[in-house]
Amino acid sequence: MSTAYTASPFVGKTFGVTVSHLNKKYGGVPVLRDVSLDVKPGEIFALMGPSGSGKSVLLRHIAGLERATSGEIRIGEFDAADPDTRNKVHLALVFQAGALFNSLSVYDNLALYPREQRLCPESGIRERVMHALNILSLEKAARKFPSELSGGMKKRVAIARALVMEPELMLYDEPTSELDPVMSATISEIIATLREQTAVTTIVVTHDRSLALGIADRIAIIMDGQIKATGKPDEFKQTKDPAISNFLNPVIDLKNPRFKQLENSHE
């Protein structure tokens, strides 16, 4: 697929992420168990796993939105749990539902960060915002409000908002969920292109097989709050582990005894 995206001005430094023996419990129930990972600077790292496996919780820990029960996360040399880290690392998180500010227009959603951080005068902010909108082909949506946008456009606006921050670490939470295959492919392409052009470290939480196998440099599979395996996409294509294989290549077997049981219960 060809690409029309260019993100040239946003080339900056980037950080690796190290997760060490991370544990998280909610009300005594373990959600993450002894998770350790090492994401290298500049790579696209995909965190895959079934729903409820703890991958989004792990991403929220990396973003500093949750406090771990034990263990630590380092972004470069900085502690992710320390609020001061956000002054040292430009971290952008693209939320699953976009988390756009509904009371602000698309333009103002993007302009909020540079305005609040007083990065430049209004003319500079305009240039920065319009550039990010151009990258995501969203110029015509600048005056619209989030409620007027489709699911795919909301995701693109969320990515554009992240770009305005000139991120040194980019986090995506289920960027292709609820999108049609064409839009999913477009979002995957945008993520890959942005990394290519800005060299930003990218962590993508997803259960979209084609996204992870297509663009990630490395993949980690997380199941029941534990890292089951880490490796390059090719290694997962020929995996012998039945749990991973079943997750990546699910086979629908209508003769499965579980379905039979369901059938009987309806009779």
Place this chain on the structure above:
Amino acid sequence: MKYLTLVFENIGGTLLLMVRALKYTPTLPRQFPRFIEQCYLIGYTTLPIVTILSFFIGSVLALQSGYSMENFGAKQFIGTLVGLTMARELGPMMVAILVTGRVGSAITAELASMKVYQEVDALITMNIPPERMLVLPRLAAVLVMMPILAIIANLCGWYGGALVCQYTHFISVDSQSYFAALKRFMEPKDIIDGLLKAEVFGFVIVLVCCYTGLSTRGGPREIGAAVTKAVVASLILILVLDYFVTKALLFTT
């Protein structure tokens, strides 16, 4: 024990929110448009209901006191009674109750939905403290608008009482006598005490409603529950604080 822990947790959380918000006070000048917007929402949108209700409260107060005081031949003091009651107690109290219902509930609903739909998380990841952007302008606006609303409530209540006194046949106290009585026993301290009360109530209402909104977890159902919780907590706090603030003000010169 669990309930007690929850109460202390909420008190601690609210105080922490206050400290964190006040820490950003130097940023207030550059948040001027946000402050003005909140002044409009807190002051201007509450004004009509404050005007109407305080007018009728003053009227009813004059009517009830006129009916009772006629037996003692003390009708000439109706102005004093309405004046002092409105300035010291009912004016600030009415405004506080109306601000809770009209503004406090809206603040909680807005912040709770921002929390539930991850807008607050987005602010945190963008290194924009929610206390600075969402709490501080509201606190500053309520501190400016509460005395103004309380003064308007006092004036409406006094004029409501004056009208009733003049046109109710069994009272028949003319406006001049009514206002002369009102001025005779009223001191600037009475009005200032009332305004101070309004300030305390307003500050507490906004703080409690912001805290409740920002600590909401779950989905849309929890937004409704948070609004109820914030309004009930604010009303209880207003009444409890009223006693202590009144007592403190009565014994200060």
